[in-house]
Amino acid sequence: xxxxxxxxxxxxxxxxxxxxxxxxxxxxxxxxxxxxxxxxxxxxxxxxxxxxxxxxxxxxxxxxxxxxxxxxxxxxxxxxxxxxxxxxxxxxxxxxxxxxxxxxxxxxxxxxxxxxxxxxxxxxxxxxxxxxxxxxxxxxxxxxxxxxxxxxxxxxxxxxxxxxxxxxxxxxxxxxxxxxxxxxxxxxxxxxxxxxxxxxxxxxxxxxxxxxxxxxxxxxxxxxxxxxxxxxxxxxxxxxxxxxxxxxxxxxxxxxxxxxxxxxxxxxxxxxxxxxxxxxxxxxxxxxxxxxxxxxxxxxxxx
Numbered sequence: 001x002x003x004x005x006x007x008x009x010x011x012x013x014x015x016x017x018x019x020x021x022x023x024x025x026x027x028x029x030x031x032x033x034x035x036x037x038x039x040x041x042x043x044x045x046x047x048x049x050x051x052x053x054x055x056x057x058x059x060x061x062x063x064x065x066x067x068x069x070x071x072x073x074x075x076x077x078x079x080x081x082x083x084x085x086x087x088x089x090x091x092x093x094x095x096x097x098x099x100x101x102x103x104x105x106x107x108x109x110x111x112x113x114x115x116x117x118x119x120x121x122x123x124x125x126x127x128x129x130x131x132x133x134x135x136x137x138x139x140x141x142x143x144x145x146x147x148x149x150x151x152x153x154x155x156x157x158x159x160x161x162x163x164x165x166x167x168x169x170x171x172x173x174x175x176x177x178x179x180x181x182x183x184x185x186x187x188x189x190x191x192x193x194x195x196x197x198x199x200x201x202x203x204x205x206x207x208x209x210x211x212x213x214x215x216x217x218x219x220x221x222x223x224x225x226x227x228x229x230x231x232x233x234x235x236x237x238x239x240x241x242x243x244x245x246x247x248x249x250x251x252x253x254x255x256x257x258x259x260x261x262x263x264x265x266x267x268x269x270x271x272x273x274x275x276x277x278x279x280x281x282x283x284x285x286x287x288x289x290x291x292x293x294x295x296x297x298x299x300x301x302x303x
Contacts, residue, residue, distance in 0.1 A: 004107035006100050006117045007035045008053055012261045014039050016133055016209055016231035021048050034103045051099050114201065116183055122200040123188040130206040138165040141216045169196060252285055259289025
C-alpha cells in the first residue's frame, strides 16, 4: 500500500511520524513523508522518501522564540502563545498545500493531523487516518494538555477543564475557518462546512500516539479513536553512547533524563529556578537533553 504522511511542525511533531513511517516500511508499505526542509536530511539518513512542504527552518524559529520569551512568568504563556501563532508559518498560504495535494493524490491512504489535509483526502476519495500525539479530546477530566502548568497542579471542576479545551479549539476555528472555507469551496470544489470538523473528519479513524495509562480512568474517547502507545524513533541497534556519557553513567547512581526537545519558551530562568533546584533538592544526577534550545547548564557540570 502507498501511504503518505503529512507532518508539519517542530521536531516533537515530526519525529514520531518518522518512527511510524519506519514501522510501516518494515511491514512492506511504500511510505512518503512530506515535511519542512529541516527534516530532509533526517529522512534521507533513515531511508524514508521525502517531499518538501516548504523551506521553513523550524529549528531557527524554536530558538528565536526561546530568546524572545518574556521574563514575567505569569504572562509568559499567553505572550509566547501569541508570538508562536504570529511567527510560525501556517497553512494560510495555499501554495504550501501543493505538495500535500500531490502526496494525497498519489497515495492509497494518508496520515495527517486535523487541518486542511483531510479536506484534500475527501476531495480525492482517499482513506484518511488522523494522528494525535497527545489526547486532545475535549474532556472534563483534565485541562488542555498545553495549558499553563499551574492548571495541571490542582483538581479543577470539570467545567473549567472543558473550558480550556473549548477556548483553544474556538480560537483555532475562528483563525482558520475563512481560508478553510475558501480552500474547500474554491480550490477543491467541496461543499462548505459549518462546524469545526467536517463529517469526513469525524468519520475518519484517529490514532492517539500515547498511552492511556497516563490519563485518568474516567476519560472516554470517540469509538474511532485508538490508543497506540508512543511512537519512538529507533535509530539502530549499533548505537553506542559517547565516551563521556558512558563514563558518567558508570560513575554513580542512575541519572534521570531532563529534556524539552524542540519546545519553545524554555528559558534559562526556568532551568535555574525550577529544573536545577529540583534535581539538587532530590539529590539526583541528571542527563540533560539540550534539544533545539540552549541549556544554561555547563557541559562539564559534575552531576
